[in-house]
Amino acid sequence: MSHWIVWGSVFILGIIIGSFLTVCIHRVPNGRSIVAPRSACPQCGAQIGWYDNIPLLSFLWLKGRCRVCKDSIPVRYPVIELVNGLGYLLVVWRFGFAWDTVVYAGLFSVFWVVTWIDWDHKIIPDVITLPGIVFGFLCGALILTTGWVNSLLGILVGGGFLLGLAWISPYVFGKEGMGGGDIKFLAMIGAFLGWQQAILTLMVASVVGAVIGIGLLAAKVLKKGQYIPFGPYLALGALIAMIWGIDIWNWYFRGLV
Numbered sequence: 001m002s003h004w005i006v007w008g009s010v011f012i013l014g015i016i017i018g019s020f021l022t023v024c025i026h027r028v029p030n031g032r033s034i035v036a037p038r039s040a041c042p043q044c045g046a047q048i049g050w051y052d053n054i055p056l057l058s059f060l061w062l063k064g065r066c067r068v069c070k071d072s073i074p075v076r077y078p079v080i081e082l083v084n085g086l087g088y089l090l091v092v093w094r095f096g097f098a099w100d101t102v103v104y105a106g107l108f109s110v111f112w113v114v115t116w117i118d119w120d121h122k123i124i125p126d127v128i129t130l131p132g133i134v135f136g137f138l139c140g141a142l143i144l145t146t147g148w149v150n151s152l153l154g155i156l157v158g159g160g161f162l163l164g165l166a167w168i169s170p171y172v173f174g175k176e177g178m179g180g181g182d183i184k185f186l187a188m189i190g191a192f193l194g195w196q197q198a199i200l201t202l203m204v205a206s207v208v209g210a211v212i213g214i215g216l217l218a219a220k221v222l223k224k225g226q227y228i229p230f231g232p233y234l235a236l237g238a239l240i241a242m243i244w245g246i247d248i249w250n251w252y253f254r255g256l257v
């Protein structure tokens with residue numbers, strides 16, 4: 001019984017914060033405040049009352065339409081909330097109840113926001129990644145098992161790797177392959193998770209990105225020259241590194257000796 005209350009609370013916290021993330025995704029790239037003004041319908045401008053702003057449920061009882069103008073609410077809103085709720089369950093399932101868990105849950109939300117902003121605008125805002133690098137180092141040094149040395153190496157390896165790639169890619173691939181936002185994002189990931197996980201993140205992101213990119217080109221969903229931003233792949237790689245990275249590294253090195 002109490003078991004279900006605990007898991008239920010984690011999920012509800014996740015979707016409430018997920019609801020806040022939809023605001024961040026919408027406003028951060030435009031440099032707008034994420035606290036004021038209150039949310040309004042983008043179509044008719046009507047303010048959204050608290051009773052119509054309840055994560056997941058409001059979407060269901062409004063049947064996906066604005067109460068005032070009946071314009072449809074994008075399905076991405078409840079999806080963003082739901083995934084954030086499930087993400088928090090995953091983090092608590094993996095790490096239990098500890099300070100680490102709070103950091104990892106926050107990190108999950110950052111990955112999720114970056115995924116959508118990069119998808120929409122093909123940018124990863126400095127306002128997320130630069131404070132993220134500093135905060136990641138503090139968390140890595142003081143809260144997480146990462147440790148400050150590993151965290152510092154994570155910033156250097158994560159940032160340095162992509163910086164090198166960005167520098168050579170115009171010569172190798174003919175045009176800019178890696179944006180500055182990706183570099184700072186991977187440096188931030190390295191700050192939180194350490195240098196090993198930064199490398200794992202980049203490996204997973206590259207492989208998944210290549211497979212999906214080639215698949216979409218072959219299926220002609222993407223035309224030549226069109227591309228999917230790298231941020232969502234980095235976020236996926238970082239999620240895998242955060243949840244299973246230590247297991248993957250142990251397994252890999254046991255295989256070598």
Ligand SMILES: [Zn+2]
Nearest residue numbers: 041044066069
């Ligand atoms: Zn409306």
